[in-house]
Amino acid sequence: MTVATPSSVSALxxxxxxxxxxxxxFDGTWIQTHGKRYESLNPATGEIxxxxxxxxxxxxxxxxxxxxxxxHEWKSWPAPKRGEVVRQxxxxxxxxxxxxxxxxxxxxxxxxxxxxxxVQEMIDMxxxxxxLSRQLYGLSMHSERxxxxxxxxWHPLGPVGVIxxxxxxxxxxAWNAMIAAVCxxxxxxxxxxxxxxCSIAVTKIAQEVLEANGAPPIWNLAVGDRHVVxxxxxxxxxxxxxxxxxxxxxxxxxxxxxxxRLGRSLLELGGNNGILVTADADLDLALRAVLFAAVGTAGQxxxxxxxxxxHKSIAAEMKDRLIQAYGSxxxxxxxxxSTLMGPLIHExxxxxxxxxxxxxxxxGGKILFGGKVLDRPGFFVEPTLVEAIPHMPITCEETFAPIxxxxxxxxxxxxxxxxxxxxxxxxxxxxTLNMRSAEQFLSVSGSDCGIANVNIGTSGAxxxxxxxxxxxxxxxxxxxxxSWKTYxxxxxxxxxxxxxxxxxQGVTFEV
Ligand code: UN1
Numbered sequence: 398m399t400v401a402t403p404s405s406v407s408a409l410x411x412x413x414x415x416x417x418x419x420x421x422x423f424d425g426t427w428i429q430t431h432g433k434r435y436e437s438l439n440p441a442t443g444e445i446x447x448x449x450x451x452x453x454x455x456x457x458x459x460x461x462x463x464x465x466x467x468x469h470e471w472k473s474w475p476a477p478k479r480g481e482v483v484r485q486x487x488x489x490x491x492x493x494x495x496x497x498x499x500x501x502x503x504x505x506x507x508x509x510x511x512x513x514x515x516v517q518e519m520i521d522m523x524x525x526x527x528x529l530s531r532q533l534y535g536l537s538m539h540s541e542r543x544x545x546x547x548x549x550x551w552h553p554l555g556p557v558g559v560i561x562x563x564x565x566x567x568x569x570x571a572w573n574a575m576i577a578a579v580c581x582x583x584x585x586x587x588x589x590x591x592x593x594x595c596s597i598a599v600t601k602i603a604q605e606v607l608e609a610n611g612a613p614p615i616w617n618l619a620v621g622d623r624h625v626v627x628x629x630x631x632x633x634x635x636x637x638x639x640x641x642x643x644x645x646x647x648x649x650x651x652x653x654x655x656x657x658r659l660g661r662s663l664l665e666l667g668g669n670n671g672i673l674v675t676a677d678a679d680l681d682l683a684l685r686a687v688l689f690a691a692v693g694t695a696g697q698x699x700x701x702x703x704x705x706x707x708h709k710s711i712a713a714e715m716k717d718r719l720i721q722a723y724g725s726x727x728x729x730x731x732x733x734x735s736t737l738m739g740p741l742i743h744e745x746x747x748x749x750x751x752x753x754x755x756x757x758x759x760x761g762g763k764i765l766f767g768g769k770v771l772d773r774p775g776f777f778v779e780p781t782l783v784e785a786i787p788h789m790p791i792t793c794e795e796t797f798a799p800i801x802x803x804x805x806x807x808x809x810x811x812x813x814x815x816x817x818x819x820x821x822x823x824x825x826x827x828x829t830l831n832m833r834s835a836e837q838f839l840s841v842s843g844s845d846c847g848i849a850n851v852n853i854g855t856s857g858a859x860x861x862x863x864x865x866x867x868x869x870x871x872x873x874x875x876x877x878x879x880s881w882k883t884y885x886x887x888x889x890x891x892x893x894x895x896x897x898x899x900x901x902q903g904v905t906f907e908v
Contacts, residue, residue: 406446406503412496413598415447421593421621422452423600424463425614430456432621437594440506440740441730441775449593452621457629460619464556464585465635467613472553472581474612479579480530486575486606487523490516493602497567497595499732504594505563506739506776508731511694519571521860522876529881530579544895551885553581554661558630560641560651563742564697564797566592567599569665572860572875573640574603574616580884583615585636587626591742596620623647631655631662638663638884642699645795645821645869652871663883664871665864667795668823670846670855671704671816673838675809676711678828682852684718686828687801690854692726692780695738696799697746699870700824700848700856704785704792704802706812712805716765716782719803723766723780741776741798750778750798756791757783762802793819809834817845823866824848824855847874 410416421435422428432451439446452460471479490497498513507515537548559573566589574584588596596618603616619626631639631654639655640663641648648666655662672690674683690702707715731739741747747770754768767781778798785792785802792802806812816825825844828851829835835851837843847866848858858864863878865871874880900906 414601418448421449422456423618424460452619460617464583464617467615468556468583470613471615476530480527482610484527489602490520502731515568518568522571522575526575526579542899546892549889554886555637556583558636558639559584560587562642563589563591566595577884585617593620648871663873665873666871668699669795669819669821670824673706673827675829676708677830683828686854690856691801697797698856702855706804720766747776753796760789761786820869822846822868823870826850826855
């Protein structure tokens, strides 16, 4: 088989350690995998970028066993020493930022600036985790018993299964693998089958850092489908935590398997994110934010804005301005620096886009802009605006495509109720210059989402905050704040340094 790539792309791939045919599993060494041959396609051209030989069941077992062994060695490294290894990984990513960012563009179709942004998100995570490695704090409590001391401490949890999606093929690994590493855990990564080269390139960068530090192979990889890797991993009791990003359907089935063995799962599933624009909003700001949040990444972020609620008094103006802005979005080759919107990830995504629009029209929606699949190689569609009727069933679903449903409202209570009426609860935003409206949106009776913004779109969160959402989004929290606690086990310790044995709650038990 010949891989049809221009020589500049071949050079880029080889700088990242990628070959025409690549082994798809790593346990400290690259395993000559025995599973099926998988072709990685450039979604902008349909060309093959490279081939990956996926893991077999036996390969999975080898990687899982290695993850357990690596954990037992790594957990005894002092946390700040673990942080030092993550610091070096951040430096290695800085060196490879340009190439790795470009690979993200080639393999999943993100525009250049977003591909680079994703690697920056990894670097930010590394910096965050270095500090975190000295701040894995436990609390101390006052014991009710004299001459007793009580405190909690956090121990490494164990090997962690990390399942990622194509749309953030490298950053979401960093969210999990870097925090897990400073917490003393190893990880076994099951990447998306649509971003296999990205996962191999990242693992090679990580391998160099581990080897330079004489560290055990804590960052393992098994490329494979859900039958060979996903299901065995979620059912594997050696992995006390499974962190998974993907669809609600995937989360439901995986969460059930993990729960049945009383494991812990961290789920980051679908979003159906809304923006409210009030009568007094700064419309210039709102327009720019909606455009990035709804059209950026071709609508394939879990934080993409899919529903826009416009106050009646500004609705006509905003619709006109949106139609104009949508008309000037430059769609095309994502490697071209001026392109704003690249392709969808695959043929099925294009079919889902078509299907959602058919449904929308059937349910009473009206297309204001877009709606067409572009007649060119690759998986390109037009960004689309749909005037929608409240509670249209299709607007309660997440379609991973650039479709924005528009609603009008008269008062804020009604808009917030409509906003909250979907099953998902990831990201939300309000555009307003009215302090009361902003506070109402952030209040307990406001947005029901894990992320709520004011005068900022729904996507593009910084890593310093915890990232995740409620309801069918799954309730997991990754990245910043105290998300690290999910990756450790809490131990409550009570010490008696006296000569008596008083019992709690005043219980007496004397013979
Ligand atoms: C995702 O789409 O799975 O907030 C994650 C954002 C990014 C992460 C998105 N920082 O849009």
